[in-house]
Amino acid sequence: MNQNRLSKIQDQLKQKGLKAMALVPGPNMLYVSGMHTHLSERPIVMLIPAEGEAGIVIPTLEAPKAKAAGIPENLIFNWGDDEGYMGAFQAACQTFGLAGSTIAVEKLYMRMLEWDMLEEFSAGIKRKYADPILNQLRLTKDEEEIGHLRKAIEIAENAMHALLPKIEIGMTEKQIAGMLSQLMTQGGSEGNPFGPIVSSGPNAASPHAVPTDRPIQDGELMIIDWGAIIHDYQSDITRTFAVGNVSDDLKAKYNIVKAANEAGIRVVSPDSDCSAVDEAARQVIDDSGYGEYFIHRTGHGLGLEIHEEPSMITGNRAKLVEGMTFTIEPGIYIPDEVGIRIEDDILVTANGYLVLTSFPKKLIEIQ
Numbered sequence: 001m002n003q004n005r006l007s008k009i010q011d012q013l014k015q016k017g018l019k020a021m022a023l024v025p026g027p028n029m030l031y032v033s034g035m036h037t038h039l040s041e042r043p044i045v046m047l048i049p050a051e052g053e054a055g056i057v058i059p060t061l062e063a064p065k066a067k068a069a070g071i072p073e074n075l076i077f078n079w080g081d082d083e084g085y086m087g088a089f090q091a092a093c094q095t096f097g098l099a100g101s102t103i104a105v106e107k108l109y110m111r112m113l114e115w116d117m118l119e120e121f122s123a124g125i126k127r128k129y130a131d132p133i134l135n136q137l138r139l140t141k142d143e144e145e146i147g148h149l150r151k152a153i154e155i156a157e158n159a160m161h162a163l164l165p166k167i168e169i170g171m172t173e174k175q176i177a178g179m180l181s182q183l184m185t186q187g188g189s190e191g192n193p194f195g196p197i198v199s200s201g202p203n204a205a206s207p208h209a210v211p212t213d214r215p216i217q218d219g220e221l222m223i224i225d226w227g228a229i230i231h232d233y234q235s236d237i238t239r240t241f242a243v244g245n246v247s248d249d250l251k252a253k254y255n256i257v258k259a260a261n262e263a264g265i266r267v268v269s270p271d272s273d274c275s276a277v278d279e280a281a282r283q284v285i286d287d288s289g290y291g292e293y294f295i296h297r298t299g300h301g302l303g304l305e306i307h308e309e310p311s312m313i314t315g316n317r318a319k320l321v322e323g324m325t326f327t328i329e330p331g332i333y334i335p336d337e338v339g340i341r342i343e344d345d346i347l348v349t350a351n352g353y354l355v356l357t358s359f360p361k362k363l364i365e366i367q
Helices: 003-015 027-033 060-068 086-095 112-120 131-138 143-166 173-186 201-205 248-266 274-287
Strands: 020-023 045-049 055-059 076-079 102-105 126-129 197-200 220-226 237-243 299-301 308-312 325-328 331-334 338-341 344-348 353-355
Touching: 003 020, 003 027, 003 045, 003 131, 020 027, 027 045, 027 131, 045 086, 045 112, 055 060, 055 086, 060 076, 076 086, 086 112, 131 308, 143 173, 143 220, 143 237, 143 344, 173 197, 173 220, 197 201, 201 220, 201 331, 201 338, 220 248, 220 338, 237 248, 237 338, 248 274, 248 325, 248 331, 248 338, 248 344, 274 308, 308 325
Parallel strands: 020 102, 055 076, 102 126
Antiparallel strands: 020 045, 045 055, 197 220, 220 237, 299 308, 299 325, 325 344, 331 338, 344 353
């Protein structure tokens, strides 16, 4: 258990008059406990009281992870498949005195399965969302977290440098994505935050395209969006490449997106806010006449999740804070024609920003 993070959660619970916080497997439980578990038909719920030590309802086959995390044995409510989980939930709810209380739960992760069990054995229990507490806690990264992000970026970029000489015109999007995944694994990545996006020509007009059997062709642009994972922290990078010789028109569109990316980066500082980043990048594309084709926010937070707070979108006046990490990734997507995106990973510093990604942003040609 990360005692520092646990204490901060408990301080917030006390301030908000909440009895406890209930976490299910996912990034928040990992952030607090370091435990690698996953949502399945076997429910797991960690209970963090406003005061005292945390406990957990967990299958017996996973219980050693809870012990290794430092949860006291008397607060590990383990259960086996033969007996089922109801008894463990009953014991946990009684031990933590949840009846008649209000607890914090995760909006995006708490399922009816776990909530029904908490409600079954805690008469009159009520819930509020834990997300404001957790999002604020995870919003800024410490030196160790930033180090993990840097390494995840390094592995991803090294893999791309190794990939480019191997790409040939006529290869399929799937082939290129598979090669990239293999190179990242060989480079030390713990996995893929998402399946690498390789989309070419008209396919690239969909920001979240899935690689297909379509061969890449001379004269078109190709988007590659990829990332690596180190100690659970995830990088997220996008570059757009020229396949063979592309037209001056496509080069001009590429340069518009590149300018938008750089404009968004330039406004990053603790004196700025999330909206300003989006506005700066969007203005460049609007002024170039392609505003209707920039169809998503400029960026998102990055850490244990590939998408987390903060959100770089117009209207979000949340201040940028030293230690925030997020992407800046403007794009132009013209249906049935072309897609272009350039994405960097950014760290807010005391006086401005640091671009953590270093992969070149000049238009690289694949021959």
